[in-house]
Amino acid sequence: MNATLATILAILGLTLVKATPLIYAALGGVLSERSGVVNIGLEGILIAGAFTAVVVSGATGSPLLGALAGIVAGMLLAAILAFAATRLGVDQIVAGTGVNIAALAAAAFGLVLVYHQPGASHEVPAFGRSGETVLIVLAFVAAAALHFVLWRTPWGLRVRACGEDPSAAEAAGIDALRTRFWAVVIGGAIASLGGVYLSLAELDLYSDGMTAGRGFIALAAVIFGRWTPLGATGAALFFGFFAALQYSLQRAGVPTELMQALPYLAALVALAGFAGRVRAPASDGVPYVRP
Amino acid sequence: MSAALRTRAVRDLAVVIVLVFGVGSIAMLLAHVSPLVGFSALFDGAFGTRSELAETLVQTTNLLFPALGIAVAFRAGLFNIGAEGQLILGGFAAGWLGAQLPLPGYLAVPMVLLAGTLAGGAWGAIPGFLRARFGANEVIATLMLNVVAFLLATYLVNGPLQQGGGGASETAALPKAAQLPNLIPDSQLTWAFVLALVLAVALRWVLARTVFGYELRAAGDAPEAAKRAGIDLGRTAFVAMAISGAFAGLGGATIVAGGLHRFNTGLSQGIGFIAIAVALVGNLHPLWIVVAAFAFGVLQSGAIAMQVDAGVPKDVVSLVIGLVIIALAGRRIVASRRST
Numbered sequence: 078m079n080a081t082l083a084t085i086l087a088i089l090g091l092t093l094v095k096a097t098p099l100i101y102a103a104l105g106g107v108l109s110e111r112s113g114v115v116n117i118g119l120e121g122i123l124i125a126g127a128f129t130a131v132v133v134s135g136a137t138g139s140p141l142l143g144a145l146a147g148i149v150a151g152m153l154l155a156a157i158l159a160f161a162a163t164r165l166g167v168d169q170i171v172a173g174t175g176v177n178i179a180a181l182a183a184a185a186f187g188l189v190l191v192y193h194q195p196g197a198s199h200e201v202p203a204f205g206r207s208g209e210t211v212l213i214v215l216a217f218v219a220a221a222a223l224h225f226v227l228w229r230t231p232w233g234l235r236v237r238a239c240g241e242d243p244s245a246a247e248a249a250g251i252d253a254l255r256t257r258f259w260a261v262v263i264g265g266a267i268a269s270l271g272g273v274y275l276s277l278a279e280l281d282l283y284s285d286g287m288t289a290g291r292g293f294i295a296l297a298a299v300i301f302g303r304w305t306p307l308g309a310t311g312a313a314l315f316f317g318f319f320a321a322l323q324y325s326l327q328r329a330g331v332p333t334e335l336m337q338a339l340p341y342l343a344a345l346v347a348l349a350g351f352a353g354r355v356r357a358p359a360s361d362g363v364p365y366v367r368p
Numbered sequence: 369m370s371a372a373l374r375t376r377a378v379r380d381l382a383v384v385i386v387l388v389f390g391v392g393s394i395a396m397l398l399a400h401v402s403p404l405v406g407f408s409a410l411f412d413g414a415f416g417t418r419s420e421l422a423e424t425l426v427q428t429t430n431l432l433f434p435a436l437g438i439a440v441a442f443r444a445g446l447f448n449i450g451a452e453g454q455l456i457l458g459g460f461a462a463g464w465l466g467a468q469l470p471l472p473g474y475l476a477v478p479m480v481l482l483a484g485t486l487a488g489g490a491w492g493a494i495p496g497f498l499r500a501r502f503g504a505n506e507v508i509a510t511l512m513l514n515v516v517a518f519l520l521a522t523y524l525v526n527g528p529l530q531q532g533g534g535g536a537s538e539t540a541a542l543p544k545a546a547q548l549p550n551l552i553p554d555s556q557l558t559w560a561f562v563l564a565l566v567l568a569v570a571l572r573w574v575l576a577r578t579v580f581g582y583e584l585r586a587a588g589d590a591p592e593a594a595k596r597a598g599i600d601l602g603r604t605a606f607v608a609m610a611i612s613g614a615f616a617g618l619g620g621a622t623i624v625a626g627g628l629h630r631f632n633t634g635l636s637q638g639i640g641f642i643a644i645a646v647a648l649v650g651n652l653h654p655l656w657i658v659v660a661a662f663a664f665g666v667l668q669s670g671a672i673a674m675q676v677d678a679g680v681p682k683d684v685v686s687l688v689i690g691l692v693i694i695a696l697a698g699r700r701i702v703a704s705r706r707s708t
C-alpha cells in the first residue's frame with residue numbers, strides 16, 4: 078500500500094516537473110493569441126530563455142541573474158516577432174517559423190563561441206531543489222495572475238478587444254498595434270521562464286534540442302485549453318501527466334511514440350471541434366493594418 | 369511574368385544577398401574567421417569539384433520538391449507548414465515498400481515514387497479535410513501533424529514494420545531495381561533532379577494556364593469573389609493541400625530511392641522548413657523557386673565545407689535561413705485566408 082502511494086506521489090511530482098515549462102510557454106501563447114498574434118515562435122523563445130540563462134549564470138555565477146537575462150532574451154526575440162507582426166504586417170506564422178529556426182541555430186552557434194564545443198554547454202550554477210519549487214509554484218501564480226489581468230483589468234479588456242476586432246478597438250480609442258506588441262513581448266517574458274526552468278532548474282546546462290518541441294506542445298495546450306490561462310494550464314498539466322506516465326505505460330506495452338503524440342492528437346481533435354465548441358479569438362493570426 | 373513580380377523578386381533577392389553576406393560575415397568574424405576565408409570555403413565546397421557540384425544539385429533537388437508543394441498551398445491561401453511531416457511519411461512509404469517489392473526496375477522505381485507521393489498526399493489531405501469540413505486552422509493542424517508523422521514513422525520502423533531486425537530506426541536497403549538511376553556516375557545526383565525540373569515547368573503551366581490553376585489562385589487571392597463565382601473553396605482547399613503534400617512526399621521518396629537507398633528517421637533534417645524559405649524567396653512562382661532552390665542548395669552543400677575547412681559552425685547557414693524567412697514573411701503573400 079505504501080509502495081503504491083509512493084508511486085502515485087512520484088508520478089504526481091513528475092507531472093509538475095514536466096508540466097511547468099509547458100505552463101509558462103502556454104501562458105505566453107495565450108496572452109499573445111488573445112491580442113491577435115499567433116506565436117509559433119514559442120519554441121524559439123524557450124530556446125532563447127534556456128540558452129541565455131545558462132550563459133549568464135555561468136559568467137556571473139548567479140542563477141538569478143541568469144534567469145533575468147533569459148527573460149530579457151525571450152522578450153527581445155518576442156519583440157522581433159511582435160514588431161514584424163504589428164508594424165510590418167507580416168504573416169505571423171511564417172515569421173514565427175523563421176524565429177524558431179534562427180533561435181535554434183543561434184544557440185548552436187553560441188555554444189561553439191562561448192564554450193568552444195558543439196552540442197552542450199558546461200555545467201553552470203543552477204537553482205537547485207528549492208529554486209525549482211519556487212518556479213513550479215510561480216507557474217500557477219502566473220496562470221491565476223494572467224486570468225485576473227485578462228478578465229478583470231482594463232488592459233486585459235483592451236488585449237482581448239484587439240484579438241477579436243482590432244478595427245473596433247481602434248475606433249474605441251485603443252492603439253491596437255501597440256497593445257498587440259506589448260502582449261506578445263510580455264508573453265515572451267512569461268514563456269522564456271519555461272526555458273529558464275529547463276536549463277537552470279530541471280538541469281544545470283544547455284544542450285542542443287533540449288526544448289524538444291515543448292513550444293509546439295504549448296501551442297497545442299493553448300488550443301486544448303481554449304485560449305484561456307486556466308484552461309491552458311489544465312491542458313499543460315494533462316500533457317505533463319502523460320509525459321510522467323510514459324515510463325510506467327511503456328513497461329505496460331504502450332508504445333512511447335503514441336504517448337508522445339498524445340498532445341498533438343488532442344489538439345487536432347479540439348481544433349476539429351470534436352471536443353465541444355472551440356473558438357479562437359476572431360482576429361487571431363490576422364495582421365491589423367490601419368486604414 | 370509581370371513587371372511588378374519581377375521587381376519584387378529582384379528586391380527579395382537583394383534582401384537575401386544582404387542577409388547572407390552581412391549576417392554571415394558578422395558570424396564569421398565572431399568565430400574569428402575572415403569572411404573571405406569563410407565564404408571561399410563555402411563556395412569551394414559547393415562548386416569546387418564535380419562531385420561537390422553534384423552534391424549541390426542533390427540539395428537543390430531535395431529542397432525543390434517540398435518548395436513546389438508549399439507554393440501550391442500558399443497560392444491557394446493555405447499555409448502548409450507540414451511539408452516536413454509529409455516528406456518523412458513519403459520517404460517512409462517509399463522505403464518500406466521499395467525494400468520488399470520483387471519488381472523489375474521499370475516498375476519498381478515508379479511504384480516506389482508513387483508510394484511516397486500517395487503517402488505525402490494523404491498526410492497533406494488530412495489538414496485539407498479538417499479545414500474544408502470543420503474549418504480547422506490548417507497552420508496549427510500541419511504543425512501538429514509534423515510531429516505526429518515523425519513519431520508515427522519512428523514507431524512503425526521500430527515496431528510493427530521493422531525490417532531486418534537490426535533494431536536501427538531504418539528500413540532494409542532498397543534492391544538495386546528500386547533505386548533511382550544516377551545522372552552523373554559516382555555521385556548521388558539522380559534523375560530526381562530532372563523530374564523536379566520537369567514538375568516545376570508543369571506546375572507553372574497548371575497554375576498559369578488551366579482552369580484548376582485559376583480556381584486555386586482565385587481561392588487564394590480573393591476568396592470572397594471566388595466563392596461568389598461558384599468556386600468550391602472547401603474542395604479547393606482539400607485538393608490543394610493533397611497536391612502540396614504529394615510534392616513533399618514525392619521529395620521524400622526521391623531521397624530514399626536516390627541517395628539513401630533506405631528510409632531512416634533522420635531523413636529530413638528540416639528540409640521541409642527550409643523549403644518554406646525557398647518558396648518565399650521564389651515568390652511562390654515555380655520557375656523562380658528553381659533558382660531559389662539552387663541558391664539554398666549552394667548554402668546547404670557549402671555549409672559542411674565551411675565548418676570543416678574554415679572552422680565556422682555550419683549552424684550559421686541555418687541562422688541566415690531563419691532570418692531570411694522572417695524578413696520575407698513581410699510580403700503580402702495571400703490576400704485573406706480566413707473566409708472559407
